[in-house]
Amino acid sequence: MSASPARSRLESPHHTLPLAHGMGVDTVLPDWPPLTVVEVAGLLRHYPDAGAVRGILSHSPRPFSAASVVATVGGSRAAVFVKRHHARVRSAAQLEDEHAFMDHLRRNGAALGVGICEVLVTGTAARALTLGEWTYEVHGLAPGLDVYREAPSWTPFQEVAHAEAAGRVLARLHQAAAGFDRPHRAGQPLVSGFTLFAGDDPLAAMADYVAARPALADYLSTRPWRDDTRRLLLPFHDRLRPHLGHLAPLWTHNDLHASNLTWTGAGPTATVAAVLDFGLADRTTALYDLATAIERNTVEWLALTESRAPTVHHDQVAALLAGYHAVSPLGTEQRQALAALLPLVHAEFALAETDYFHGVTRSAGNAGLAYEGYFLSHADWFHGADGQALLAFIRDLPL
Secondary structure, eight states: OOOOSTTOTTOOTTSOOOOEEOSSSSEEOOSSOOOOHHHHHHHHTTOTTTOEEEEEEEEOOOSSSEEEEEEEESSSSSEEEEEEEETTTOOTTTHHHHHHHHHHHHHHHGGGTOOBOOBOOOTTSOSEEEETTEEEEEEEOOSSBOTTTTOOTTOOOSSHHHHHHHHHHHHHHHHHHTTOOOOOOTTOSSOOOOOSSSSSOHHHHHHHHHHTOHHHHHHHTTSOHHHHHHHHTHHHHHHHGGGGGGOOEEEEOSOOOGGGEEESOSSTTOOEEEEOOOTTOEEEEHHHHHHHHHHHHSBOGGGGGGTOOOOBOHHHHHHHHHHHHHHSOOOHHHHHHHHHHTTTTTHHHHHHHHHHHHHTSOOHHHHHIIIIIIIIHHHHHHHSHHHHHHHHHHHHOOO
16 A cells, blocks of 8 residues: 555654544544644635634644644634645545535524534635645634533533533534435545445445445455444344334434533533534434434543443433433434434444545554444443443433
């Protein structure tokens, strides 16, 4: 294989790199070089509403792209959020669905109290811009405080009341998403879709998914992925099967962790000010998105990387579901379907990560963590006592 595009020509050995979230509990050197003042200054010349760069205020620790809050002068705002993807991860055309979804939510969600960032346009009315090997997007800043900025996925809310607030905003987000009817983002890397387990034959769907991704096919060629899937995931699909006909398609966020929300304050009474980062958004179902929010926030999966049992925050599960139920009531059938979905919602994105780490960043260690530690180990955990207890808790929870 060719050399990884990560840590490519923008990186300077004379500057200390900001750290990024890794696949375990520790921060790591980023795969992608951080944005620079010179780079962003050149970019913002294409965005007349952004103004000129005064300085970079912060670097995001998120691992799949480079992003910064940038102070500006001479435009319509004091700062903007700039995000840079490698072109192998996102093209400008691939970002179009994501930006259209954000537009739809901003129009429909304002009356519901759902804040969504504005995506700025270039002088030629483009949303995203490709310059060399990079694809850029520029957003207005979200209102509120970025309380969970340093929190990686699979870490809990600081307050139980935050979980309830997140559940409420997720239900409102689903209400705002109604009427956005584009097809799912077929073939795009690093998307959290619901295609593998949405039909009657997951193994056939997975075979098609793998065949369409040469790097993933190469990685799995020496692994018994069909046997792994039969053993660990198909029993859960059998339990989901009776509910599949009741899961209405809906474009969803698919990564509603606390760190993808801004807040009206830092204390226990804070509510959600805005929803961030629609990079994993796709056409799934409302319950898939709700199950993903449970998976992202309430089970401390990173413990598995240190051979520890994950802590499950049942109080936060209950609060998240109570908040959602207060806006969009969850009946008995929906709670049963939610419990059936939960052991499966990680699987498609785990394979997407495996494809990304093997094919783009060329990290054998991270590819192994994505497949062995994420795709397999999370499913295996749900077969154990703690996982079964969580599923029973959701099925039996009075709302």
